[in-house]
Amino acid sequence: MKDYSDKYNSYKTEINNLIKSLVIKTEPRNLYDPIRYILSGGGKRLRPVLTLFSCEAFGSDYRNALYAATAIELLHNFTLVHDDIMDNADTRRGKITIHKKWDRDTAILAGDHLIALSLKALNMTSSNNMKRIYDYYINSLSEVCEGQIYDKAFEKDRNVSINDYIMMCRKKTSKLLESCTAIGGIIAEASDNEIKSAEIYAENLGLAFQMQDDLLDIMGEEENFGKKTGGDIREGKKTFLLLKAIELAGDDKDRNVLISVINKDDVISEDNFVNLVREIYLKYGVINEANKVVKEYTEKAVSALNNIKTKEGKELLYWFSEIILNRSH
Amino acid sequence: MKDYSDKYNSYKTEINNLIKSLVIKTEPRNLYDPIRYILSGGGKRLRPVLTLFSCEAFGSDYRNALYAATAIELLHNFTLVHDDIMDNADTRRGKITIHKKWDRDTAILAGDHLIALSLKALNMTSSNNMKRIYDYYINSLSEVCEGQIYDKAFEKDRNVSINDYIMMCRKKTSKLLESCTAIGGIIAEASDNEIKSAEIYAENLGLAFQMQDDLLDIMGEEENFGKKTGGDIREGKKTFLLLKAIELAGDDKDRNVLISVINKDDVISEDNFVNLVREIYLKYGVINEANKVVKEYTEKAVSALNNIKTKEGKELLYWFSEIILNRSH
Numbered sequence: 002m003k004d005y006s007d008k009y010n011s012y013k014t015e016i017n018n019l020i021k022s023l024v025i026k027t028e029p030r031n032l033y034d035p036i037r038y039i040l041s042g043g044g045k046r047l048r049p050v051l052t053l054f055s056c057e058a059f060g061s062d063y064r065n066a067l068y069a070a071t072a073i074e075l076l077h078n079f080t081l082v083h084d085d086i087m088d089n090a091d092t093r094r095g096k097i098t099i100h101k102k103w104d105r106d107t108a109i110l111a112g113d114h115l116i117a118l119s120l121k122a123l124n125m126t127s128s129n130n131m132k133r134i135y136d137y138y139i140n141s142l143s144e145v146c147e148g149q150i151y152d153k154a155f156e157k158d159r160n161v162s163i164n165d166y167i168m169m170c171r172k173k174t175s176k177l178l179e180s181c182t183a184i185g186g187i188i189a190e191a192s193d194n195e196i197k198s199a200e201i202y203a204e205n206l207g208l209a210f211q212m213q214d215d216l217l218d219i220m221g222e223e224e225n226f227g228k229k230t231g232g233d234i235r236e237g238k239k240t241f242l243l244l245k246a247i248e249l250a251g252d253d254k255d256r257n258v259l260i261s262v263i264n265k266d267d268v269i270s271e272d273n274f275v276n277l278v279r280e281i282y283l284k285y286g287v288i289n290e291a292n293k294v295v296k297e298y299t300e301k302a303v304s305a306l307n308n309i310k311t312k313e314g315k316e317l318l319y320w321f322s323e324i325i326l327n328r329s330h
Numbered sequence: 331m332k333d334y335s336d337k338y339n340s341y342k343t344e345i346n347n348l349i350k351s352l353v354i355k356t357e358p359r360n361l362y363d364p365i366r367y368i369l370s371g372g373g374k375r376l377r378p379v380l381t382l383f384s385c386e387a388f389g390s391d392y393r394n395a396l397y398a399a400t401a402i403e404l405l406h407n408f409t410l411v412h413d414d415i416m417d418n419a420d421t422r423r424g425k426i427t428i429h430k431k432w433d434r435d436t437a438i439l440a441g442d443h444l445i446a447l448s449l450k451a452l453n454m455t456s457s458n459n460m461k462r463i464y465d466y467y468i469n470s471l472s473e474v475c476e477g478q479i480y481d482k483a484f485e486k487d488r489n490v491s492i493n494d495y496i497m498m499c500r501k502k503t504s505k506l507l508e509s510c511t512a513i514g515g516i517i518a519e520a521s522d523n524e525i526k527s528a529e530i531y532a533e534n535l536g537l538a539f540q541m542q543d544d545l546l547d548i549m550g551e552e553e554n555f556g557k558k559t560g561g562d563i564r565e566g567k568k569t570f571l572l573l574k575a576i577e578l579a580g581d582d583k584d585r586n587v588l589i590s591v592i593n594k595d596d597v598i599s600e601d602n603f604v605n606l607v608r609e610i611y612l613k614y615g616v617i618n619e620a621n622k623v624v625k626e627y628t629e630k631a632v633s634a635l636n637n638i639k640t641k642e643g644k645e646l647l648y649w650f651s652e653i654i655l656n657r658s659h
Contacts, residue, residue: 109416110479113441139449142442
C-alpha cells in the first residue's frame with residue numbers, strides 16, 4: 002500500500018496555518034488567549050485531513066476544501082472545550098483545560114466563539130452547493146449536542162444497553178466524520194450515490210475508531226496511548242466492553258465486580274481494580290468480541306469505498322482508515 | 331403617527347408559530363424539554379419583528395425574511411441561556427432559568443443546540459446573497475461573545491470608563507440589532523447605502539435601548555418594568571449612570587457611596603441603599619444627563635431613516651423605535 006504520510010503531514014500543516022491566520026484578533030485577551038491556547042495544543046487534525054482527502058478522492062483539488070476542513074476542526078474544538086467543562090477534565094492533549102486554567106465562564110464563551118470562528122471559515126468556502134454544505138454542518142452540530150446529552154445522561158442511568166451506547170457513539174463521533182466526507186464530496190461535486198458511500202465509510206470508521214479507543218483504554222500500553230489505562234473503568238463509563246461483559250459474565254462474583262463499575266462504588270478507584278476488570282474481560286472473551294466488532298465496522302467502512310471511481314481515491318481513504326485505526330500516526 | 335401594533339402582533343405570532351414548527355423533536359428529552367421551555371417563555375420578539383419590518387421597509391414581502399428573523403430570535407435565546415449561567419440568574423421572563431430548573435450542563439448544551447436550531451432556520455432562507463447574510467449573522471455571534479466577555483470582566487475591573495461601557499453595549503446589544511436590519515435589507519435587495527443606514531439606525535437604537543433599560547432599572551416603577559428596581563446597583567453593575575455619577579460627584583460622602591457600588595461592599599445590599607444612590611443620581615443631574623444621551627442616540631437612529639425611500643418604510647421603523655424605547659409594548 003502506498004504511504005500517504007507526507008500528504009497527511011503537509012495537509013495538516015496547511016490546516017494549522019489557516020487556523021492561525023483566522024485567529025488574528027487579540028482583544029479581548031480573555032477570549033482570544035484561551036482560543037489560541039486550545040488551537041495551538043496540537044491534535045491530529047484527523048477531521049480536516051479527512052475532509053481534504055475526501056475532496057481529493059472525488060477528483061477535486063484538496064485546496065477547494067481547505068476552509069470547510071478548517072471549519073470542521075474548529076467545530077470539533079468547540080465540542081472539546083464544552084465537553085471538558087461537563088466532564089470536569091483537568092487536561093486535554095497534555096495541557097491544562099481552559100476551564101481550569103481560566104474559569105468556567107471563559108470556557109463557555111471560548112467554546113461559543115469557536116463556533117463563530119468555525120462558521121467564518123465555512124462561509125469562506127466557494128461552492129455551488131453551500132446550502133447543502135451548511136445542512137451537513139448544522140446537522141453535525143445538532144447531533145453532537147444530542148450525543149453529549151446522552152453521554153452525560155448515561156453516566157447516571159443504570160440501564161444503558163449496548164445499542165444505546167452505539168447510538169451515542171454515532172452521534173458523538175460518527176456524525177462529524179460523515180460531514181467531513183460528505184462536505185469534501187459536495188465540494189468535489191461528487192454524485193449523490195458517491196456521497197452516500199462516503200458517509201457510510203465515515204459512519205463505520207467512527208464506530209470502529211470509538212470502539213478501538215475503548216479497547217486501548219483498557220489494553221493499550223500507557224506509553225503509546227498517551228494516557229493512563231483504565232480511565233473508562235475508573236470513571237464508570239458504560240462502554241461496549243463493560244456492557245458486553247455484564248451480558249456474558251456467568252459467575253456471580255465477576256458480575257458483582259462489573260456492577261460495581263455501573264454503580265460507581267468506591268472500590269473502582271482502588272489500585273488493582275482495573276486489572277481485576279481486565280481479567281474478567283479476557284476471561285469471558287470480551288476483548289476478542291470487541292476486536293471482532295472493530296473489524297466488522299472497519300470492513301463495512303472499507304467496502305463502502307468501492308463506490309469511489311478512481312483507484313487513487315479508494316487507496317487514499319483506505320490508507321486513512323488504516324492509520325486512524327492503528328493509531329500509528 | 332400610524333399605529334402598527336396589529337402588524338407587530340401578527341408578525342410576532344407568525345414567528346412564534348415558526349419557532350414551534352422548527353422544534354419538533356422530543357428526544358433526548360433533557361435537551362428538547364429545556365429548549366422548548368425557554369422558547370415558550372414569551373419575550374417581545376423585538377429582534378425578529380425588526381428583521382421583518384426592515385425587509386418590508388425596503389420594499390419586500392416580510393415573509394421572505396421569516397426564517398432569517400426566526401434564526402436571529404433563536405440566536406438571541408442562545409445568548410440568554412448561556413448568560414444566565416454566567417450571571418447565576420434565578421429567573422428569566424418570570425420563569426426559573428434552565429440551569430436552575432435542570433442543571434449547568436443541560437443549560438450549556440441547550441444553548442449550544444439553540445445555535446444549531448438557529449442555523450437551521452437561517453439556512454432555510456431563500457436569497458441570492460446568502461454569503462453576505464451569513465457574514466452578518468456570524469459577526470453578531472462573534473461580537474456578542476466578545477461583549478459578554480467584557481461584561482464579565484468589567485464586573486471585576488475597577489477602572490471601567492463610560493467609553494468601555496458603551497463599547498460593551500455596542501457588542502452585546504447593538505450588533506445583533508444591526509444584523510436584524512441589515513439581513514432584512516439584504517433579503518429585500520436594498521442598496522449598500524440603504525443597508526448602511528439601516529445599520530446606523532439599529533446601532534443607535536440599541537444604545538438608546540440599553541441606556542433606557544439602565545434608567546428604568548433605577549427610576550422605573552416595578553409594576554411596569556416587570557422586575558425589582560435597583561437591581562443594577564445591587565449587582566454592582568458599572569452602568570453609564572454610575573460611571574457618570576462618579577465623574578460628577580463632588581461631595582466626598584456621595585462619592586464614597588458610589589465607590590462602594592464599584593467595590594461591591596456589603597452596604598449595597600442594605601434596604602435603603604438603592605434610594606440613597608437614586609438621590610445622588612438626581613442631585614448631580616445624572617438622570618437628566620442619561621435622558622439626554624438616550625435622546626441623542628434616538629435622534630441619530632431616526633435621522634438614519636432618511637435614506638429609506640418610501641414614506642411607509644420610514645414610518646414603520648420610526649414606530650418601532652418609539653415602541654422599543656417607550657416600552658409601551
